[in-house]
Amino acid sequence: MLETGLILRALARNKIGALLIAFQIALTMTIMVNAIFMIQDRQQQMQRESGLDEANTFYLTNTVFGQDYNIQAHLQTDLHMIRNTPGVVDAIQINAVPLSGSGWSMALQHESGEDKDAVGSAIYMVDDHAINSMGLELIAGANFKPADIELRKEGQSTWPAKTIITKAFAENLYPDDWQSAIGKTVYISQTQPMQIIGVVEALQAPWNGWNGVERSMLVPFKREAKGSYYFIRTEAGRRDELMPIIEKALAESDKERIIRRVTTIEETRKRSYQQHNATNKILTTVVITLTLITGFGIVGLAIFSINRRTKQIGTRRALGATKGQIMRYFMMENFIISTFGNIIGCIGAVALNMWLVSAFNLSPIGFELVAFGVLALFIVGQLAVLYPARKASMIAPAIATRTV
Amino acid sequence: MFSYYLRLAWISILRHWGLSLLMVCAIGLGIGTAMTTVTVNYLMSANPIPEKSQQLYYVQLDSWDINDPFDDGLNPPDQLTYTDSSNLMRAKQAFRQNVQAQAFGVIEPADPEMLPLIVNGRANTADFFSMFNVPFIYGSGWSNQSDESKEFVVVLSKETNDKLFGGKDSVGESIKLEGNMFRIVGVIDTWQPKPRFYDITTGAFNDSEDIFVPFHLIADEKISRSGNTNCWKPTGDGFKAFLASECIWTQFWVELKTQQDKEDYLQFLNAYVEEQKQFGRFQRPIDNRLSNVMQWLETQEVVADDAQMMMAMSFMFLIVCLLNTVGLLLAKFLGKAPEIGLRQALGASKSTLFSQYIIESACIGILGGILGLILAYLGLKGVEGLYGDYMKGLASLDTNMAILAVVLALVSTILAGLYPTWRACNIQPAQQLKSQ
Numbered sequence: 137m138l139e140t141g142l143i144l145r146a147l148a149r150n151k152i153g154a155l156l157i158a159f160q161i162a163l164t165m166t167i168m169v170n171a172i173f174m175i176q177d178r179q180q181q182m183q184r185e186s187g188l189d190e191a192n193t194f195y196l197t198n199t200v201f202g203q204d205y206n207i208q209a210h211l212q213t214d215l216h217m218i219r220n221t222p223g224v225v226d227a228i229q230i231n232a233v234p235l236s237g238s239g240w241s242m243a244l245q246h247e248s249g250e251d252k253d254a255v256g257s258a259i260y261m262v263d264d265h266a267i268n269s270m271g272l273e274l275i276a277g278a279n280f281k282p283a284d285i286e287l288r289k290e291g292q293s294t295w296p297a298k299t300i301i302t303k304a305f306a307e308n309l310y311p312d313d314w315q316s317a318i319g320k321t322v323y324i325s326q327t328q329p330m331q332i333i334g335v336v337e338a339l340q341a342p343w344n345g346w347n348g349v350e351r352s353m354l355v356p357f358k359r360e361a362k363g364s365y366y367f368i369r370t371e372a373g374r375r376d377e378l379m380p381i382i383e384k385a386l387a388e389s390d391k392e393r394i395i396r397r398v399t400t401i402e403e404t405r406k407r408s409y410q411q412h413n414a415t416n417k418i419l420t421t422v423v424i425t426l427t428l429i430t431g432f433g434i435v436g437l438a439i440f441s442i443n444r445r446t447k448q449i450g451t452r453r454a455l456g457a458t459k460g461q462i463m464r465y466f467m468m469e470n471f472i473i474s475t476f477g478n479i480i481g482c483i484g485a486v487a488l489n490m491w492l493v494s495a496f497n498l499s500p501i502g503f504e505l506v507a508f509g510v511l512a513l514f515i516v517g518q519l520a521v522l523y524p525a526r527k528a529s530m531i532a533p534a535i536a537t538r539t540v
Numbered sequence: 541m542f543s544y545y546l547r548l549a550w551i552s553i554l555r556h557w558g559l560s561l562l563m564v565c566a567i568g569l570g571i572g573t574a575m576t577t578v579t580v581n582y583l584m585s586a587n588p589i590p591e592k593s594q595q596l597y598y599v600q601l602d603s604w605d606i607n608d609p610f611d612d613g614l615n616p617p618d619q620l621t622y623t624d625s626s627n628l629m630r631a632k633q634a635f636r637q638n639v640q641a642q643a644f645g646v647i648e649p650a651d652p653e654m655l656p657l658i659v660n661g662r663a664n665t666a667d668f669f670s671m672f673n674v675p676f677i678y679g680s681g682w683s684n685q686s687d688e689s690k691e692f693v694v695v696l697s698k699e700t701n702d703k704l705f706g707g708k709d710s711v712g713e714s715i716k717l718e719g720n721m722f723r724i725v726g727v728i729d730t731w732q733p734k735p736r737f738y739d740i741t742t743g744a745f746n747d748s749e750d751i752f753v754p755f756h757l758i759a760d761e762k763i764s765r766s767g768n769t770n771c772w773k774p775t776g777d778g779f780k781a782f783l784a785s786e787c788i789w790t791q792f793w794v795e796l797k798t799q800q801d802k803e804d805y806l807q808f809l810n811a812y813v814e815e816q817k818q819f820g821r822f823q824r825p826i827d828n829r830l831s832n833v834m835q836w837l838e839t840q841e842v843v844a845d846d847a848q849m850m851m852a853m854s855f856m857f858l859i860v861c862l863l864n865t866v867g868l869l870l871a872k873f874l875g876k877a878p879e880i881g882l883r884q885a886l887g888a889s890k891s892t893l894f895s896q897y898i899i900e901s902a903c904i905g906i907l908g909g910i911l912g913l914i915l916a917y918l919g920l921k922g923v924e925g926l927y928g929d930y931m932k933g934l935a936s937l938d939t940n941m942a943i944l945a946v947v948l949a950l951v952s953t954i955l956a957g958l959y960p961t962w963r964a965c966n967i968q969p970a971q972q973l974k975s976q
Contacts, residue, residue, distance in 0.1 A: 152870060152959075152963075153871070156867040157867065160860055163860045166856065167853055167856050167857060171853065201645075201656060201718065251607045290779075291777060291778045291779050291781075325774045362764070363764075394655075394658055410926075410927065410928055411844075411846065415846050415850070417926055418922075419853075422573065422853065422854070422857060429569060429860060430860065433562075433566070433863075433864040433867055433868065436562055437867050437868070440870075440871030440874075441871075444874070492849065496845045496849060
């Protein structure tokens with residue numbers, strides 16, 4: 137462009153205003169890119185599949201306080217009653233709920249003995265109805281048989297002989313071929329053998345912030361515990377109608393226990409990611425306001441510089457410059473300032489990201505995001521300068537002949 | 541003169557209302573955002589017990605696996621085994637000591653009409669109440685004597701007392717908890733330390749407990765424990781084996797009055813670990829730690845990463861807003877070049893002009909600060925709404941913060957105004973007058 141040199145020389149004589157805008161653009165870019173990156177990171181975490189039939193499942197806690205209470209017999213009648221309620225697909229007793237934040241974890245190892253490498257996994261103690269109740273997809277091997285289910289006493293330290301694990305866990309244990317996990321023996325509690333009999337597609341651990349959240353295992357236990365969960369799956373669309381019915385039936389069946397916290401998995405998911413959601417909303421607001429502020433700043437300064445140069449613009453017009461040329465001058469000027477700001481902004485964005493990576497264990501940002509930031513700020517700059525530039529192009533050539 | 545400058549500033553703000561509004565909004569947004577995040581951080585990192593946070597120490601001993609250290613060897617385990625905390629308790633080497641764990645139970649009200657009540661509890665020893673300055677409405681905590689003679693005593697929170705006894709003095713009465721009768725010895729007044737420093741492992745911003753019971757009841761299986769349990773070694777069958785295991789689930793606090801006491805106690809801990817090494821325990825190098833309240837909150841990273849990142853970002857946001865203000869003030873003041881030239885020609889000194897424009901910047905700063913305060917208030921309401929329980933009681937604006945907001949707005953706007961003012965004062969009157 138012919139004007140580029142002209143604009144640069146004009147800017148050099150009047151650096152401060154341009155520098156202020158450039159720095160604003162740079163900082164906006166720095167914050168915007170990193171904020172969007174943080175938003176995306178959370179969004180990805182929130183989109184991971186839990187593996188459950190989330191829309192049609194709910195759970196409740198059953199807390200026994202009666203003395204001399206036959207937990208085993210009641211568990212049997214409770215499950216029988218729930219499973220036979222019309223509209224219920226299946227139900228189980230379970231020790232923890234995915235995404236709920238509290239649960240049980242153990243480590244598995246390939247070889248028996250102390251000092252061996254072990255991989256941590258969430259433990260779900262369930263019976264042979266688990267796959268059906270949770271809506272899991274069994275992709276290899278077989279389900280538990282009723283005969284596999286053992287009774288677990290409070291404080292018991294031995295584990296059953298079989299387990300079903302998630303695909304992610306199988307991939308971790310057998311990186312070459314996860315399907316080879318079927319039939320293999322692994323060791324729990326350092327020395328107790330367990331045979332992997334099945335693999336399910338997905339089932340998340342209770343802790344969404346854990347890096348092993350995709351690693352879970354089902355163990356065939358019914359628990360003789362004073363506190364446990366009942367996990368229930370209903371026919372599509374009937375969950376909300378069945379929740380109060382089952383709560384009432386259980387609460388009224390005997391008075392030596394408390395039925396509480398009847399909760400849907402959808403609600404649990406919402407609560408689990410509440411902080412993520414909140415942070416994302418705040419970051420989004422920050423990015424939008426920031427862009428608006430920078431935009432308005434550009435408008436303000438452009439109007440000012442045009443007001444100061446009214447006479448020069450009139451003179452240029454009188455000497456034959458077209459409206460388009462005047463507009464182009466100011467848009468070009470903004471483009472040059474934006475370029476400068478964006479270059480600093482890229483450095484700033486990467487620097488801030490490096491700090492975030494080292495201080496908070498985030499992963500590094502991708503090139504596309506920085507490119508997006510650059511593009512977005514060029515567009516914002518051009519849009520912001522559009523109105524002042526149009527105003528400048530409307531200045532009448534006759535103004536050159538007048539003294540202000 | 542001051543009031544005259546104020547009037548001039550006001551006239552000027554009104555004349556260029558568009559630019560002024562833009563600046564006030566920019567400062568207001570910047571201050572509002574910064575104050576929202578600062579407040580959240582400030583309340584998260586507040587000292588929950590300022591009067592004695594220097595004398596209360598959390599005890600950590602490294603009892604972990606020699607092959608696979610806790611926390612990759614960075615920090616010793618965050619809780620103690622039952623064996624260790626019982627031994628330390630028995631040794632009584634500190635001015636005060638408390639062993640505790642989280643517990644829960646069901647209260648069956650005497651009135652058969654009332655439904656049974658599940659309560660969150662804390663199992664602790666007698667010194668808990670005096671160590672942590674727990675306020676009582678009725679009665680007091682139990683005595684060391686009660687711990688030793690294994691009495692069934694209980695302290696209720698105000699809410700629990702309201703629920704069970706309609707708020708009246710219930711000291712001396714009994715409640716049925718987990719099937720056993722417990723004598724009420726005290727009722728605590730409203731007490732919600734934020735952060736809940738005495739137990740961070742189960743959530744630093746959780747509510748305090750509904751009931752407090754003697755720790756020995758857990759070992760006797762009269763009350764169920766909850767909270768976090770971490771084991772590195774397999775345990776045997778049954779509860780006795782669990783108590784004797786290397787699982788960590790108890791928390792141990794001591795109160796030590798002087799620095800010397802602290803050093804002595806650390807010596808004692810080291811000697812204790814040396815002794816335990818002879819039984820084949822504590823195979824890792826000695827790494828015993830005593831952290832006072834604020835150190836402990838820091839090690840446990842009570843201030844969430846999110847909050848810190850947001851604070852960093854909000855300060856950058858504030859800088860953008862200030863750069864914006866610098867630019868706009870520059871535009872505004874230089875736009876008045878003819879007026880400045882005229883005033884200088886008529887004898888106004890540079891310092892007069894300087895004070896006039898600084899006062900104008902200050903006025904914009906104060907307006908921005910007030911707007912910022914309103915926005916911070918709305919921001920905190922929003923944060924509370926978005927984060928729910930997690931932020932309960934953590935998102936409120938106190939006087940300190942309000943003053944800080946206005947001062948921050950004022951100072952930053954004056955700083956932002958310095959360069960534009962300086963430029964305005966250096967306008968050559970001759971040049972301006974010539975062009976008129």
